[in-house]
Amino acid sequence: MSVPNSMRVGPFCASVLVKKRYLFLYIFLIWISILPGLLELWAYWQALWNDVRPLFFYVYLPLLLLAIYITTVIAAIIFTKMVLIVINILHKPKEGVFLRHPSDKDYRYWSLRNTIKKWPTWLSHKFPFPFLDNLCFKVFNVKTTFSNSLFEGWVDTEFISFGKNVVCGQGAIIQSSVIIGNFLIIRKTIIEDNVRIGAHVIVMPGTHIGRNSILNTWSSTMIGQELEEGWIYNGGPAKKFKKNRFFEDIPIEKLSQKVGDYEGLLKKYDEQYVKREVKKRRLLEKNIKPSFHLKDRLHLRKDKDNDDEN
């Protein structure tokens, strides 16, 4: 369990528009969040430095350095949260489809939010334990618990809610916003209790993953896809592979470690892709064109949105 040295950047939003004036705010945050740590060091120096016998100063120095790091992270989180509150009063973050252009207010504020959040998330991700990471998510209004492991992959820092006991695999990407062509799409991603997300899985915005479900490695979901509870999913876009019985209270001996018929397994994996093709062809024969238009996908959860507005 070791993070590759080229992938230790922490939660990250690709292609964020960074403007020069956002950079001023960013540098201001870095500056102000290092100050409390320096204050701590100064107080320590005043209390323990002795020119003749500097022993005590050196004995507790390693612990102080650890404390300074944690203080810096917490200060960064607090100051960023304060700036975020002001920004969210100026413009409330909301879901929807926006134009990816600086003239669009939502896009501008989305990139501003993500630029500001970068510093505390990067800093907390540099700490080898996941506590600070989870704290960071919690403060930025991502619903999560400390038992979740969101440490090894990339997870967006807004419009996501996690249940209890979620495992997010190595190199998995869980998004709530995505850029497609000239559009920015923000949808709320909901992941419920006991979901096991495999390595390298891509979860797109608006996905709703039900309880006790497992995602196989390299599977990916589509915008607004609903995954039912208690199933194992596979492939891109994710499809039902088999019923998930691994959460039941079964004796350990019953689990078979050997894949008996390997050819059969290959067929099982291939069938999913073939079936999709067959279904598509059947629709074409009936003169119904299968549409993959963005508009159709976004209306998948139309009813829910209407309830929220009311």
Next chain:
Amino acid sequence: MENDDIDSNINTEESSNESSDDDFSIDFTTSSAISSVGLKFLVLYIPIFWFSGLVVATFWYGYAAGSTFWIIKLLYLPLFLLSLMFLFIFTSFFFCKLLLILINLMCVPKEGIFRIDTKDPNFEFWKLRIELKKIVLWFLRNWPLPWLDVLAFRFFGVKIDFSSHLNDAWVDCEFIEFGNNITVGQGAVLMSSMIVGNFLIIKKITLDDFSLIGGQSTIAPGTHFGKDTVLGAVSVTTLNQRLEDGWIYGGIPARKFKPNKYAEERTSTIHKVDVDEEEKVEVEYDINIDENKRKFLKRGSKE
């Protein structure tokens, strides 16, 4: 609603409540990234940090209080700082190893299937071991010489040497056996443990000489790589899969793609050296073999 049928409603008719052997066979791969770490583990982390910090502080005090001319001190400072970093990492190695020996006395690490339950000692100690090892690996990969993480792997009892490199991948640091000259691609995940539902599976991975793992591929527990095996990029192996010697594999799940001709060339050329046809070998070698394999040939021709 016709459009939605394509994506979601294809396999629904297959749902049945009867249980079969197929239901419990683990023919898919998930991840080993559990970090439901209690704050109690932090108690172990603080002494490691503290004691190795003390060693570094002692050396720093000796350097700062020494009576050498200040310009010379300043000149050697960067080198000294680098060596202090190395010292810090190695002392933390040492304390980690001490704690690990204690922990392994309490609960011997073993392969098998365990329940994810706080009452199961195997699961709890697995988490503890991983978190302990993580600190050292973290330091080693965050300092300017990340390829030295092989040292950490060796120290924790993984069989590996400097001819193989894995610093750009997620690799579990127990129950893995490496041969010589192994390349692990960027972003690959080598798991000797896997979490499936409420179960934890631990099984040893073995990689034989000259095997190559492509970028972003996922290796499940219990996988065996034969000699000269190549696994293509973006491919996944299933639990306990055995990849045969000298084949190129690829796909999800990994299947045979073609025999590895590149490896044959290497083995045949080196084989000819043994037969002692010196001139032929020289010609052959100019075409096929790159610079760093010259030493193999020279050794052969002298004999």
